[in-house]
Amino acid sequence: MMPHFLDLATPTAAGLRAILDEAHRRKAARAGWPRGRVDADAPLAGHVLAMIFEKPSTRTRFSFDMAIRQLGGTSIVATAVDMQLGRGETVEDTARVLGRMVDAVMIRSNSHATLETLADHAGIPVINALTDISHPCQVMADIMTFEERRGQKVEGSCWAYLGDGNNMANSLVEAASVLGFDLRLGVPHGYDPDQAVLATAGCRGGSIDLVRSAKAAVEGAQVVVTDTWVSMGQISAKDKLGAMMPFQVDRALMAKAQPDALFLHCLPAHRGEEVTADVIDGPQSAVWDEAENRLHVQKAILLWCLGKL
Ligand code: CP
Numbered sequence: 617m618m619p620h621f622l623d624l625a626t627p628t629a630a631g632l633r634a635i636l637d638e639a640h641r642r643k644a645a646r647a648g649w650p651r652g653r654v655d656a657d658a659p660l661a662g663h664v665l666a667m668i669f670e671k672p673s674t675r676t677r678f679s680f681d682m683a684i685r686q687l688g689g690t691s692i693v694a695t696a697v698d699m700q701l702g703r704g705e706t707v708e709d710t711a712r713v714l715g716r717m718v719d720a721v722m723i724r725s726n727s728h729a730t731l732e733t734l735a736d737h738a739g740i741p742v743i744n745a746l747t748d749i750s751h752p753c754q755v756m757a758d759i760m761t762f763e764e765r766r767g768q769k770v771e772g773s774c775w776a777y778l779g780d781g782n783n784m785a786n787s788l789v790e791a792a793s794v795l796g797f798d799l800r801l802g803v804p805h806g807y808d809p810d811q812a813v814l815a816t817a818g819c820r821g822g823s824i825d826l827v828r829s830a831k832a833a834v835e836g837a838q839v840v841v842t843d844t845w846v847s848m849g850q851i852s853a854k855d856k857l858g859a860m861m862p863f864q865v866d867r868a869l870m871a872k873a874q875p876d877a878l879f880l881h882c883l884p885a886h887r888g889e890e891v892t893a894d895v896i897d898g899p900q901s902a903v904w905d906e907a908e909n910r911l912h913v914q915k916a917i918l919l920w921c922l923g924k925l
């Protein structure tokens with residue numbers, strides 16, 4: 617089977633663990649190096665990654681581009697509107713063409729179906745760089761950050777997610793279930809994670825609890841995660857913001873978690889909405905390490921997809 621990286625439910629726990637371990641190892645091996653220097657073994661020399669964006673991006677774009685460079689390869693970046701895809705060429709035909717020209721494709725797509733169609737027809741590995749349903753690369757970076765800051769593996773740890781049951785929430789559910797950690801989701805009624813993701817996750821490991829109280833979600837948690845209340849492609853609605861407000865992460869809420877709990881946010885953040893400035897800019901926040909770790913974990917994801925792990 618082609619090793620696509622489409623979600624966190626399909627790889628095995630051993631596969632995800634191999635990616636995390638490789639990310640930690642490679643990050644440590646190049647500490648202090650200039651960022652443009654290629655890793656000593658240049659494992660993807662001669663390889664080309666295509667990067668397609670149907671939505672805006674800062675972190676994903678720069679981190680994937682730097683990742684393939686540090687592995688010795690190169691990238692081609694395009695927005696969908698620059699491509700014939702934006703004029704109606706089918707995803708299937710686009711996939712067949714790219715599959716003849718590059719070694720792997722990363723796509724940020726409006727719809728998860730586009731990602732899956734691309735993967736079905738490309739004949740080369742396809743990586744999910746965010747869809748409406750999931751954001752697996754980001755959650756791998758979150759887990760790496762927890763392990764690095766805490767010096768312990770994620771397995772058996774206790775996480776809380778607050779706010780909108782969006783793509784980040786879905787990927788956290790899948791990760792908790794495959795790797796085996798506890799996740800409490802504090803989300804208001806009407807904004808639950810994807811039902812299909814919840815249903816599949818329940819059959820695996822970890823414990824996934826949907827609670828309607830922010831306090832109950834964070835009690836004793838080692839990590840508190842939140843995300844924007846209005847994802848790309850969604851319309852900002854007053855009633856949604858009202859429903860989300862009790863799930864805002866502020867200092868009082870952080871105080872209910874473990875005293876050394878980490879705060880994570882995939883960014884971009886909206887201070888005063890999903891998180892207060894004193895939390896995201898405060899001592900428990902690990903958001904800048906988290907952003908940097910996109911680079912390190914995605915190098916390991918590329919290696920996994922290209923059969924080098
Ligand atoms: N967290 C994240 O994916 O950021 P970008 O939208 O900037 O890529």
Ligand code: NVA
Pocket residue numbers: 746751782783784843844846847848882883884
């Ligand atoms: N849930 C957010 C994540 C941004 C990185 C969105 O989809 O816009």
